[in-house]
Amino acid sequence: MTRADEPLVWQVPAVSRVPLAAPVPTDAEWSGFIRRLESRYDVRQVQVDNTHTKSTRRVSDFLDSATRSRIAYLLPTTPLCQGAADADDDVDDNSAGYVADRAILAVYFGPHMQGPSGGVHGGAVASVLDACIGMATNPLSQPEGYLTAQLTVNYRRMMPLGSYGVAWARVFERDDPSRKAYGIARLVDGQALLASRENGESHRLPVYAEASALFVRRKRAVEGASPASLTQRSRL
Numbered sequence: 001m002t003r004a005d006e007p008l009v010w011q012v013p014a015v016s017r018v019p020l021a022a023p024v025p026t027d028a029e030w031s032g033f034i035r036r037l038e039s040r041y042d043v044r045q046v047q048v049d050n051t052h053t054k055s056t057r058r059v060s061d062f063l064d065s066a067t068r069s070r071i072a073y074l075l076p077t078t079p080l081c082q083g084a085a086d087a088d089d090d091v092d093d094n095s096a097g098y099v100a101d102r103a104i105l106a107v108y109f110g111p112h113m114q115g116p117s118g119g120v121h122g123g124a125v126a127s128v129l130d131a132c133i134g135m136a137t138n139p140l141s142q143p144e145g146y147l148t149a150q151l152t153v154n155y156r157r158m159m160p161l162g163s164y165g166v167a168w169a170r171v172f173e174r175d176d177p178s179r180k181a182y183g184i185a186r187l188v189d190g191q192a193l194l195a196s197r198e199n200g201e202s203h204r205l206p207v208y209a210e211a212s213a214l215f216v217r218r219k220r221a222v223e224g225a226s227p228a229s230l231t232q233r234s235r236l
């Protein structure tokens, strides 16, 4: 065997698998967390549905599977510009101005999302922030028409594995004639967020990561993009 024929082996340093302090939450623990978020922030969980009906949203299968279904999208129950309580009231936020739409995404970062030892993979964090802005950008009444064109993520602190994360997104402009929407999202520790709200503490919570994104609405739906047509294609 010549050197060129030798298989390439990527030598990675031994990663110490940090045992999680907390196992993946049970169904009861997870739904308890979501109910607390709903009651403290006047938001409601959007039910998962793959049929794009008016009151439900197709949640990313990829994230659903990566999180073992410990992911939930929540939307405000009241119209946005009428003073609904915001998760982001509790964190450092210098952004101001018109908010077109808003969404919250709750997620449990379990062992299957490990990146650096003991921490969450940066790609998983980026996916969560992207999905959250996507949720705020795409109205419930339509299939997702806006796609991520640009996404910038700032990683401020390593998100520890075994944490409940809460991301929220604001879309500042959804300009249909030009088909562009601009949004931001931030990720904080969900338990700290709830504790600060429940204790009435006023200190600002640390942000683990934040993202800004440009979403662009497609001129028309891409043919062959629906799950049904994917199934049909796989039979060919």
Ligand SMILES: CCCCCCCC(=O)SCCNC(=O)CCNC(=O)[C@H](O)C(C)(C)COP(=O)(O)OP(=O)(O)OC[C@H]1O[C@@H](n2cnc3c(N)ncnc32)[C@H](O)[C@@H]1OP(=O)(O)O
Pocket (backbone or CB within 6 Å): 057, 058, 059, 060, 130, 131, 134, 135, 138, 144, 146, 147, 148, 149, 150, 178, 179, 180, 214, 216, 217, 218, 219
């Ligand atoms: C829970 C539900 C969540 C759903 C959201 C999921 C989020 C995702 O993961 S989306 C998947 C990842 N993203 C993609 O696959 C997108 C791939 N890209 C595309 O499909 C296309 O390039 C798309 C849709 C972004 C734009 O295509 P197209 O319709 O041809 O746009 P086009 O007419 O050229 O441009 C429209 C405007 O947007 C601007 N624009 C388009 N793309 C970009 C870009 N990448 N960067 C900057 N500006 C852009 C153009 O300059 C133009 O601006 P203007 O009107 O001022 O001249």
